Amino acid sequence: MPNDLTIQKDDLPKPQEGKPNFYWSMFIMKCPRCRKGPMFTERNAWNLKKTMKMPEKCPECGQPYELEVGFWYGTGYISYGLSFLLSVFTLIAWWLTIGISTEDNRFFWWMGSNAVLLVFLQPWLMRFSRVVYLYIFVKYDPNYKRSGVTTFDYATEDYYRKKDK
Numbered sequence: 001m002p003n004d005l006t007i008q009k010d011d012l013p014k015p016q017e018g019k020p021n022f023y024w025s026m027f028i029m030k031c032p033r034c035r036k037g038p039m040f041t042e043r044n045a046w047n048l049k050k051t052m053k054m055p056e057k058c059p060e061c062g063q064p065y066e067l068e069v070g071f072w073y074g075t076g077y078i079s080y081g082l083s084f085l086l087s088v089f090t091l092i093a094w095w096l097t098i099g100i101s102t103e104d105n106r107f108f109w110w111m112g113s114n115a116v117l118l119v120f121l122q123p124w125l126m127r128f129s130r131v132v133y134l135y136i137f138v139k140y141d142p143n144y145k146r147s148g149v150t151t152f153d154y155a156t157e158d159y160y161r162k163k164d165k
């Protein structure tokens with residue numbers, strides 16, 4: 001009698017060829033191309049001497065991080081945008097929990113607390129802005145081991161992906 005309980009190895013569901021989650025990879029600041037290599041040398045963003053220290057290229061897939069000279073210039077705007085969104089969020093949270101009134105100083109307490117929070121988060125925000133910015137230009141590539149990296153083409157002034165390594 002054949003044993004029906006014998007499961008062929010091939011029948012078992014294969015573990016998903018892991019494509020790391022987009023938002024999570026951004027949050028933990030991984031390289032946009034392979035989503036494995038770290039974008040910053042030092043894990044702790046609050047180690048202020050090394051906050052913005054990045055490897056020249058991704059240690060995992062070789063993707064250069066600073067695509068052209070002055071590439072990070074645009075991150076200032078992203079940092080402003082993130083700070084603004086965060087302030088809107090804390091204002092709503094403050095309004096819902098503590099409340100805001102014209103008869104006391106609660107609004108000014110929010111302003112102070114929000115300012116302290118933004119200053120505290122600044123190292124992290126500066127890093128995260130670079131991550132967001134690079135994610136705009138460099139897309140995830142499941143074949144990162146074989147295909148070429150994304151670079152800046154000075155001739156056409158465009159970002160393109162090299163066909164081969």
Ligand SMILES: [Zn+2]
Pocket residue numbers: 031032033034035036037058059060061062063
């Ligand atoms: Zn990479």
